[in-house]
Amino acid sequence: MDSFTYVNIFETKGLEYLLLLSFWVLFAYLIRYLSPSVEKRKDSHK
């Protein structure tokens, strides 16, 4: 039976990938947060 091998998240750069993924998720959220809502845009055009 194969023994269990511990994968170090630091050695595999797993943490870096996780950070990058979280960056893109948060970046998308930030852009949405900073974009005026559809209602506001409609109001400003009126």
Add this chain to the structure above:
Amino acid sequence: MNNNVAVVGSFGQFYKFLLQELKPRGPWLTPFNIISIPVILTGLVILYFRFVYGLGSVTNLSQETAWGLWLGFDVITGVALAGGAYVITFVVYVMKVEKYQSIVRITVLNGFLAYAFYGGALLLDVGRPWNGLNPYIGNSFGFSSVLFLICWHFLLYMFAQFLEFSPVIAEWLHWEKAQRILKKLTLGTVILGITLSILHQSGLGALFLMAKPKIHPLWWSEFMPILFFVSSIYAGLAMIIFEGTISHRVFKALINPKSHHSFDDMVFGLAKGAAITMFVYYFFKALLFIHDKQWDMINDGWGYWYLVEVIGFVLIPALMFAFGFRNRSLKIIKVASVMALFGVILNRLNVSVITFNWFADVHYYPSWQEIVVTLMVIFAEVWVFRWVVTRMPVFSSNH
């Protein structure tokens, strides 16, 4: 601004006009004058001793610490804070966002003066200032040196900024034909200026690449050129907000009420740009921190100091910019701009002065003379800025 002179055509007229414009205007006993005049005079006396008796007579510099406050603040930090000029000209002339047109002149003037004074302050700090000409005249060209690039870029960028600002000077002198010709050069000059800026903002970071053994690992990275470039974008945006807010108060009489209102609107746009850039910069820092496996370094004084810089003066102001933009709060945005500026100053000083030789037993700290001369340079720039703004059509155009 003087509109009395019809056309400054002949040399005699030009001379008379210039003499008239050089005369001081407004009250002399203002708080700024009372503080700045003694500082400038003291600074000049200190500079006399610096040039007669050498750097050692007025600075705490040594063979181990050759770069101090004059380089760290004036050159390395000042250039980052002048980043607003290339950002705003890119937005207005290349991206064609006309909304920011009214702040182009003041921002370019700021950028030009910052380079002239802070870049000029480099001559105070080098042991043999007359050798400063060498990179330009071909004597001992150091092609492989980052400083060679920076020297040329500083000079060319100052010319580019002067050309970008020259239509204002032509308008001030009522040289209409010259103004028309100079305006046609603007787009080309702007593109040249942006290219030079991007390269030397990152070049200043590249300058420290070779100092790996001397800079604390939390601040040194092979990606320093990118970090310097990205941080110069939000430093420039924060500086425009900060300087614009002060200018709109101090020079209120020179600005029409419409511009006051539109400036508030511009501040929101600048805050949005700053929030996004700071967010990207923060993740760059976080990624480098993890990539370089620096967890062990965070649990001491230097580590806490690093967290103060990165969280306190990057992440928090970034969130404040975003929150201020979303909730239309000028107050929050203005506080965030001051914090962002402080963060950039802290970062540049950390790299060039504070963590430089961090392992040494004896640390460098600036002498009072170095602080006075630094203040002198800042005040002298503000004096020239004030003179230009109160005479030339910087806030408004007649054409």
